Amino acid sequence: MLLTKALRFGPAVRRLSSCSPSFPCVDAHAARESKLKQTTPRPAGSGPEPPYARPSPASYSVYHHKHPLPLTYSSQPLPSLDIAYETWGTLSPARDNAILLHTGLSASSHAAATPANPADGWWQKFIGPGKALDTDHFFIVCTNVIGGCYGSTGPSSIDPTTNKPYATTFPILSIFDMVRAQYSLLDHLAIDKLYASVGCSMGAMQSLATAWLNPERVGKVVSISGTARSSPSAVAMRYAQRSVLMADPNWNNGFYYDALPPHTGMKLARQIATITYRSGPEWDQRFGRQFRARPPSEDPSTTRTPALCPDFLIETYLDHQGEQFCLKYDANSLIYISKAMDLFDMTYPALQELKLTPSLSHPSSLSHPSSPPNLDFGLHKTSHSKSHPPPLAPPPYLPDLAKGLAPLAHIPTLVLGVQSDILFTVEQQREVADALRMAGNDRVSYYELGGVWGHDTFL
Amino acid sequence: MLLTKALRFGPAVRRLSSCSPSFPCVDAHAARESKLKQTTPRPAGSGPEPPYARPSPASYSVYHHKHPLPLTYSSQPLPSLDIAYETWGTLSPARDNAILLHTGLSASSHAAATPANPADGWWQKFIGPGKALDTDHFFIVCTNVIGGCYGSTGPSSIDPTTNKPYATTFPILSIFDMVRAQYSLLDHLAIDKLYASVGCSMGAMQSLATAWLNPERVGKVVSISGTARSSPSAVAMRYAQRSVLMADPNWNNGFYYDALPPHTGMKLARQIATITYRSGPEWDQRFGRQFRARPPSEDPSTTRTPALCPDFLIETYLDHQGEQFCLKYDANSLIYISKAMDLFDMTYPALQELKLTPSLSHPSSLSHPSSPPNLDFGLHKTSHSKSHPPPLAPPPYLPDLAKGLAPLAHIPTLVLGVQSDILFTVEQQREVADALRMAGNDRVSYYELGGVWGHDTFL
Numbered sequence: 001m002l003l004t005k006a007l008r009f010g011p012a013v014r015r016l017s018s019c020s021p022s023f024p025c026v027d028a029h030a031a032r033e034s035k036l037k038q039t040t041p042r043p044a045g046s047g048p049e050p051p052y053a054r055p056s057p058a059s060y061s062v063y064h065h066k067h068p069l070p071l072t073y074s075s076q077p078l079p080s081l082d083i084a085y086e087t088w089g090t091l092s093p094a095r096d097n098a099i100l101l102h103t104g105l106s107a108s109s110h111a112a113a114t115p116a117n118p119a120d121g122w123w124q125k126f127i128g129p130g131k132a133l134d135t136d137h138f139f140i141v142c143t144n145v146i147g148g149c150y151g152s153t154g155p156s157s158i159d160p161t162t163n164k165p166y167a168t169t170f171p172i173l174s175i176f177d178m179v180r181a182q183y184s185l186l187d188h189l190a191i192d193k194l195y196a197s198v199g200c201s202m203g204a205m206q207s208l209a210t211a212w213l214n215p216e217r218v219g220k221v222v223s224i225s226g227t228a229r230s231s232p233s234a235v236a237m238r239y240a241q242r243s244v245l246m247a248d249p250n251w252n253n254g255f256y257y258d259a260l261p262p263h264t265g266m267k268l269a270r271q272i273a274t275i276t277y278r279s280g281p282e283w284d285q286r287f288g289r290q291f292r293a294r295p296p297s298e299d300p301s302t303t304r305t306p307a308l309c310p311d312f313l314i315e316t317y318l319d320h321q322g323e324q325f326c327l328k329y330d331a332n333s334l335i336y337i338s339k340a341m342d343l344f345d346m347t348y349p350a351l352q353e354l355k356l357t358p359s360l361s362h363p364s365s366l367s368h369p370s371s372p373p374n375l376d377f378g379l380h381k382t383s384h385s386k387s388h389p390p391p392l393a394p395p396p397y398l399p400d401l402a403k404g405l406a407p408l409a410h411i412p413t414l415v416l417g418v419q420s421d422i423l424f425t426v427e428q429q430r431e432v433a434d435a436l437r438m439a440g441n442d443r444v445s446y447y448e449l450g451g452v453w454g455h456d457t458f459l
Numbered sequence: 460m461l462l463t464k465a466l467r468f469g470p471a472v473r474r475l476s477s478c479s480p481s482f483p484c485v486d487a488h489a490a491r492e493s494k495l496k497q498t499t500p501r502p503a504g505s506g507p508e509p510p511y512a513r514p515s516p517a518s519y520s521v522y523h524h525k526h527p528l529p530l531t532y533s534s535q536p537l538p539s540l541d542i543a544y545e546t547w548g549t550l551s552p553a554r555d556n557a558i559l560l561h562t563g564l565s566a567s568s569h570a571a572a573t574p575a576n577p578a579d580g581w582w583q584k585f586i587g588p589g590k591a592l593d594t595d596h597f598f599i600v601c602t603n604v605i606g607g608c609y610g611s612t613g614p615s616s617i618d619p620t621t622n623k624p625y626a627t628t629f630p631i632l633s634i635f636d637m638v639r640a641q642y643s644l645l646d647h648l649a650i651d652k653l654y655a656s657v658g659c660s661m662g663a664m665q666s667l668a669t670a671w672l673n674p675e676r677v678g679k680v681v682s683i684s685g686t687a688r689s690s691p692s693a694v695a696m697r698y699a700q701r702s703v704l705m706a707d708p709n710w711n712n713g714f715y716y717d718a719l720p721p722h723t724g725m726k727l728a729r730q731i732a733t734i735t736y737r738s739g740p741e742w743d744q745r746f747g748r749q750f751r752a753r754p755p756s757e758d759p760s761t762t763r764t765p766a767l768c769p770d771f772l773i774e775t776y777l778d779h780q781g782e783q784f785c786l787k788y789d790a791n792s793l794i795y796i797s798k799a800m801d802l803f804d805m806t807y808p809a810l811q812e813l814k815l816t817p818s819l820s821h822p823s824s825l826s827h828p829s830s831p832p833n834l835d836f837g838l839h840k841t842s843h844s845k846s847h848p849p850p851l852a853p854p855p856y857l858p859d860l861a862k863g864l865a866p867l868a869h870i871p872t873l874v875l876g877v878q879s880d881i882l883f884t885v886e887q888q889r890e891v892a893d894a895l896r897m898a899g900n901d902r903v904s905y906y907e908l909g910g911v912w913g914h915d916t917f918l
Contacts, residue, residue: 023705233739318698345748
């Protein structure tokens with residue numbers, strides 16, 4: 001039966017393709033490399049000159065902390081450090097209106113436009129007179145995290161003991177280390193107590209950690225699309241990104257600062273990251289199954305000939321996202337910071353292993369509930385949205401998380417999540433709220449947003 | 460305040476690391492390459508000898524189809540082709556008890572043990588006397604899809620017109636092309652009508668396509684964890700896999716058959732794929748946040764020192780999955796077949812663009828409902844589980860999908876999905892069932908499975 005159709009083609013079968021196939025999506029890597037070689041001549045040993053370091057340092061402030069910073073995972077401290085930061089609004093005479101804003105993985109301190117840098121920042125919509133972070137009332141401080149590459153000390157910084165970039169001799173960081181560095185800046189600014197600690201994504205982890213390390217120095221906590229315990233799924237997705245990046249030969253075990261950066265690995269890693277930042281429903285609406293535009297040479301009435309390179313708009317979108325990012329951010333920063341996120345776990349046993357303790361003037365005031373409250377006293381009713389049923393069983397580590405979060409028992413906390421987030425799922429948002437309530441915090445507000453933008457909703 | 464702790468370290472700060480950092484997870488790629496060079500000497504031009512081709516051809520049957528096979532996306536047919544297949548049970552004298560079983564992306568025809576190959580197959584649990592596919596009653600046929608590398612014609616096969624491997628001169632395939640090749644085997648076996656067409660994952664696409672191309676030759680359809688229209692999210696996840704694979708320099712635009720295969724790209728691609736095949740809840744239960752075992756040299760009472768290479772069991776698991784797969788499957792097969800999955804779309808306009816028509820003895824018997832039945836006659840009530848609310852709005856393309864699936868209106872169909880599947884979501888299972896019912900099929904059975912195993916549940 002099929003033969004009938006097949007035989008129409010007759011016996012004179014030509015070669016399917018008489019010319020070499022071409023792959024512009026693959027050639028793009030080599031083309032970028034070749035362009036990089038031409039435009040950024042870097043004699044060996046000349047030190048780092050990554051494109052992301054180009055913004056003038058004058059566009060942000062830098063606090064140089066001359067003292068060693070103790071680290072969670074290393075017996076030796078960071079000898080000294082720089083913290084890049086920007087501020088908005090005015091610090092009140094009582095110095096009691098400061099909000100510390102924590103960023104996501106790859107953001108700089110540039111959360112909103114400033115006189116020194118009038119470009120829009122990553123949270124432009126939420127910072128300003130009358131906005132969510134109201135600069136008529138509050139003094140907002142945002143830093144580049146340590147480990148980053150936008151002015152704060154990180155793997156691309158010069159190690160003062162060797163006069164070369166740290167590269168992968170940089171120590172493994174924890175979220176708590178990042179927060180300790182931020183506290184050194186607050187000390188420098190003579191801000192004893194924050195009005196609030198606010199953060200999104202990784203910043204939400206820091207927001208919780210800020211309150212945990214010094215509960216008496218934080219007035220309120222806001223955690224947006226974050227978690228108090230990185231899930232194995234999120235670790236898996238970040239691991240996949242680190243793997244493709246570290247497999248790029250240009251990565252060279254992290255020692256690429258006098259050579260070409262691992263731009264292909266960064267592009268591939270960003271493509272994977274973008275998948276985790278967005279959601280299926282958004283892509284259904286935005287791209288659906290639309291193809292890229294046909295080349296003008298193609299007859300639009302013929303059946304489209306697909307390629308092995310991108311055909312669908314969703315593919316060209318991912319390609320573009322990777323392309324845009326691959327030279328904007330330091331590969332080692334991505335690796336170190338994503339690792340710090342993976343390691344973040346505020347359950348009591350995990351904090352114990354790190355030998356961390358909150359700093360309190362009266363440590364006895366901190367009561368760990370040795371037998372946590374019964375799970376079934378209505379928490380789930382309040383922290384679940386109508387459109388999502390409660391999980392069949394709360395996660396087994398919830399009592400441990402409640403015990404770990406006990407230092408936050410007296411701090412009003414807002415937990416905000418997004419239902420279409422696949423990286424920091426609503427289940428994780430709910431467990432933060434539930435654990436805080438189990439720890440005795442009766443001022444936890446919990447909201448879930450709908451919408452289709454996934455993790456990136458906070459932007 | 461922090462200074463107090465910091466100053467404990469005193470001014471005598473040593474270098475953080477006095478030796479070069481090592482990355483065993485990255486060195487593994489080079490080690491594998493070096494081993495490959497030693498163990499598989501392949502003089503240039505000697506043709507392909509990939510490790511996946513090692514299973515003896517005697518372990519499966521091969522039907523050589525001498526006639527050209529027309530292709531969806533190419534004006535030129537495949538000149539001839541091989542189809543590797545295995546069978547279980549006995550074909551009845553009336554030849555009316557055959558079940559065609561379709562595989563997922565990377566599976567071979569070895570669905571269950573046979574006398575020629577007693578190793579367990581990929582669906583071992585479901586094939587045999589008294590099992591779901593009961594060999595006491597049915598004659599089961601499973602093929603390696605064309606485009607694959609387990610005995611059927613694919614990119615690693617020799618192009619008869621050049622006497623070299625096709626590599627990326629191989630034509631882009633559609634799911635319909637794969638099914639047409641299977642029909643040529645059924646013709647060869649003199650099986651005019653299938654008792655059923657059964658498939659999982661990509662196989663479910665083929666299962667629907669088998670019935671669509673020849674509605675009169677298929678008695679029943681079973682679609683397990685499949686879709687009738689690949690979603691942009693699934694395209695994105697497969698695109699990420701193809702991207703990392705094609706960026707491996709060993710891929711060499713697909714021409715690697717007389718050199719080393721892109722084993723690193725394959726490993727990275729498989730890591731990403733594994734994330735999409737499994738689910739968060741399974742990993743929560745199976746791995747949680749457990750670390751890999753400490754090396755014996757490490758004092759278990761000290762704080763664990765994390766590394767940039769895998770620390771968590773979920774990471775070593777992904778690493779292992781990639782390692783196991785990277786030499787078992789042909790990279791070009793992965794690229795071509797995953798592309799065919801992306802291109803699969805049974806909505807009416809998409810089928811029209813491909814100029815596909817079902818083969819029917821009385822084409823007029825196929826009525827396309829020009830105005831599809833009202834969406835609101837209770838379909839959603841029947842195809843949604845109690846634990847998942849119906850979507851706020853059915854997808855806008857549902858009427859087009861119903862029109863596209865009209866050829867299946869008279870074929871009893873079972874649609875089975877898994878709630879924890881993130882690649883072929885339950886929403887997609889429901890839309891297949893809903894579209895079939897809208898097309899007038901009143902014999903659609905729909906089931907959703909719970910459990911935590913995600914897309915891989917079908918295995």
